[in-house]
Amino acid sequence: MASLDDFSFPRSLHPLTLVQQFLRSLPALLILLAPTILRGSAGETRLTLTFAFMYAVVVVPLIIIRYLRFRYWIEDDEVVIHSGVFTRRKRNIPMDRIQNIEIQQPLLPRLMGMAQVRLDTAGSSSSEGQLEYVALEEAQAIRKIVREFQRAETRRKVSETVHSLSPHTPVSAADLMRGTINGTAESDAEDVQEEDEEERVLLFSMPSQRVLLMGAYRFSFLFIVLILSAVQYLQLDPEELADLLFRGPFRDAADVVAESPWLYGSMVVFTAAFLSWLTGIITTFVQYFGFHLWLDDDKLQRKHGLLTLQEGTIPLHRVQTLILRSNPLMEWRRWFRLELQTMGYDVDEQGYHVVVPFAQKDTIAELSPEIRPIQWPESFHSVSPITIRRHFIRYTVLLLIVVLPIAQFWSAAYWGLTLIPFLALFAWLHYLNHGYATDGNWLFIRRGVVRRYTFALPLDKMQVFMTSASIFQRRLGLKSLSVDTAGSRSVNYPEIVDVPEECAEVLLKELTHRFRHYFEMEEEPSKRNRLLTDAADVAAAQNTHGPLSWLHSRQRVDSSANDTVVHAEDKNGKDSAELAHPPDRHVEQ
Amino acid sequence: MRMLDPAVRSVWMIKYALFTLVVTLIVGGYEITQLFSSNDRFLPVGSYTGLVIAVGALISLLIPFLRYKYWRYELLDEELYLERGILNRVRTVVPLRRIQHLDVSQDILEREFDLGKLIVHTAGTRSADVVLPGLAYDEAEQFRDELRNYITEDAL
Numbered sequence: 001m002a003s004l005d006d007f008s009f010p011r012s013l014h015p016l017t018l019v020q021q022f023l024r025s026l027p028a029l030l031i032l033l034a035p036t037i038l039r040g041s042a043g044e045t046r047l048t049l050t051f052a053f054m055y056a057v058v059v060v061p062l063i064i065i066r067y068l069r070f071r072y073w074i075e076d077d078e079v080v081i082h083s084g085v086f087t088r089r090k091r092n093i094p095m096d097r098i099q100n101i102e103i104q105q106p107l108l109p110r111l112m113g114m115a116q117v118r119l120d121t122a123g124s125s126s127s128e129g130q131l132e133y134v135a136l137e138e139a140q141a142i143r144k145i146v147r148e149f150q151r152a153e154t155r156r157k158v159s160e161t162v163h164s165l166s167p168h169t170p171v172s173a174a175d176l177m178r179g180t181i182n183g184t185a186e187s188d189a190e191d192v193q194e195e196d197e198e199e200r201v202l203l204f205s206m207p208s209q210r211v212l213l214m215g216a217y218r219f220s221f222l223f224i225v226l227i228l229s230a231v232q233y234l235q236l237d238p239e240e241l242a243d244l245l246f247r248g249p250f251r252d253a254a255d256v257v258a259e260s261p262w263l264y265g266s267m268v269v270f271t272a273a274f275l276s277w278l279t280g281i282i283t284t285f286v287q288y289f290g291f292h293l294w295l296d297d298d299k300l301q302r303k304h305g306l307l308t309l310q311e312g313t314i315p316l317h318r319v320q321t322l323i324l325r326s327n328p329l330m331e332w333r334r335w336f337r338l339e340l341q342t343m344g345y346d347v348d349e350q351g352y353h354v355v356v357p358f359a360q361k362d363t364i365a366e367l368s369p370e371i372r373p374i375q376w377p378e379s380f381h382s383v384s385p386i387t388i389r390r391h392f393i394r395y396t397v398l399l400l401i402v403v404l405p406i407a408q409f410w411s412a413a414y415w416g417l418t419l420i421p422f423l424a425l426f427a428w429l430h431y432l433n434h435g436y437a438t439d440g441n442w443l444f445i446r447r448g449v450v451r452r453y454t455f456a457l458p459l460d461k462m463q464v465f466m467t468s469a470s471i472f473q474r475r476l477g478l479k480s481l482s483v484d485t486a487g488s489r490s491v492n493y494p495e496i497v498d499v500p501e502e503c504a505e506v507l508l509k510e511l512t513h514r515f516r517h518y519f520e521m522e523e524e525p526s527k528r529n530r531l532l533t534d535a536a537d538v539a540a541a542q543n544t545h546g547p548l549s550w551l552h553s554r555q556r557v558d559s560s561a562n563d564t565v566v567h568a569e570d571k572n573g574k575d576s577a578e579l580a581h582p583p584d585r586h587v588e589q
Numbered sequence: 590m591r592m593l594d595p596a597v598r599s600v601w602m603i604k605y606a607l608f609t610l611v612v613t614l615i616v617g618g619y620e621i622t623q624l625f626s627s628n629d630r631f632l633p634v635g636s637y638t639g640l641v642i643a644v645g646a647l648i649s650l651l652i653p654f655l656r657y658k659y660w661r662y663e664l665l666d667e668e669l670y671l672e673r674g675i676l677n678r679v680r681t682v683v684p685l686r687r688i689q690h691l692d693v694s695q696d697i698l699e700r701e702f703d704l705g706k707l708i709v710h711t712a713g714t715r716s717a718d719v720v721l722p723g724l725a726y727d728e729a730e731q732f733r734d735e736l737r738n739y740i741t742e743d744a745l
Binding site: 343463464465466468469471484485486487493508512515516519 | 667668674676677678679680681682683684686687711712713714715716717719
């Protein structure tokens, strides 16, 4: 394996990168040329030649120059990358800022023994450094060098903290506690750990049958895009295609089907469903083949993919939210999927990382405490049933907005109104699947009818708390509560919609209180006295709002509580110091 | 609970009025071009422009007062608390330790009234930037300096 010395002077990429880049540029050319090659006229042939010429003069030299200009090496504490054809770019990435090193092996580079290395740092939305492509051993060596550097750095920081522990040096209690506690944990692990690749623990893996089964629960409409683009680019005649497909006995069957609109319609629906199911299986298999998830000290590592082999690392302390996903079909057989939302740096998955693609609920429940101490709730508190009415009205208004204008031109559209009972059903299902639960340091929010999400928000990663009440909600005495976390934007976000006003207020107060308490405990144990009054305040507030026992399923702040009670009531009976500390047991880098 | 600086109503009013003016110019311009076409008109010329002016005037006069009426904020021990909204009432609690960085901004109108905005950036996604408008500029800067003490180095 290459050592640090090999990287101390400028290196070029793997020479076969040229071949790979050239091959990769071919499809674009083919798509440009396809229509003219297939049915070209004289004028179009000239166009084709022009394209081909431009390709040879522009694209191929660009690939070569880019390769020649690209240099990378590792200095004392940073990775340096020089690149660029028109704009020269010199980039220095400090190694202790690198959060994630991802090694990817698409099919072709894999065959040539190459890999792509991506260096992600915090705070940038896209990958900061990208080596496309280097030899696989080289990629692994780079990863190892960066890891070792980070480990050494951590150790150095810890020893500095210990040095500064002399009684005369002003050191904040927070630094002190964080330093010592995390530090000891870290150095203990260090002694045991020689080779990180071998030390990692396999958390989860999926055999091929499981991947296929997972695909069977998914539907993908990718095939529509494929068919349409094939017809578009190759300029196929749909009728010719149909003649080609339906020959002999199929011809007669097709004619019979075409006779009856009902039969025709249901055949179309059936075929579409079947094709999407099939595509679902195939895409899932390609993406998740050979899925493995490891726990390596303070990082999760995962590897999967049939054609493109993907390897990624997720530092545990970057995890913001856990999301449990399913759909009605999956939930029926108790299948779930676990995703993590992290501070946005991995653009490919928009900050979402699938860590358990498909597993029984029990497996996930057993496995997720490895990520953070968590116990998924069995039951949820419902929101106000008035939400059914509100959603029904909302859906109906939407339907009317669509149907009524169309009905002006095409009276059959009035049949769309027969959907209204189903909207009522859907609103009811929405109510059934919406709820929340609190448990120690966690807030759980469940929502979604078809795509079902259960968000698990840890107290120490919450950012902003909000309640809102629209003019309609106020009339009905309802409110919505949402908690904002860091990570990436998405369509589905954790919000509790339509809870009774006073519940929302108390929940908000309880959350902010627990939030405050969490960090007080982490930072300054001397503040405990102050906490007592806070706890009493909240308890008093709760009493005025009636018996809201649902709020405090496990860890409730009792009015008679002293701080020992507050701490010791963690469900796992874990010791209080550990609870008060963020579960990321290591020093932030 | 503190309220905004009353002068912010004037700023908002002018902004709504300017917006109305722009829409009026667009609609009015369109109606002038219609003057020369011979089509039978359903409504007399100038009725759309009139409508825009009427609605715009109503909004400019009413909304700033209502917005001002419902805006509240307070700096608590460890949180910044905001309350706002005419139709949709929103309450936001920003824990001070979650503040990433702070901006004070002032646009051309606000400069006339010596007002400023305090923008509180958090790492959140949906409500990452919390804007507190209508503070006296000095006060906004003071507020910012006060809040700056709370910025912690929490790892995300």
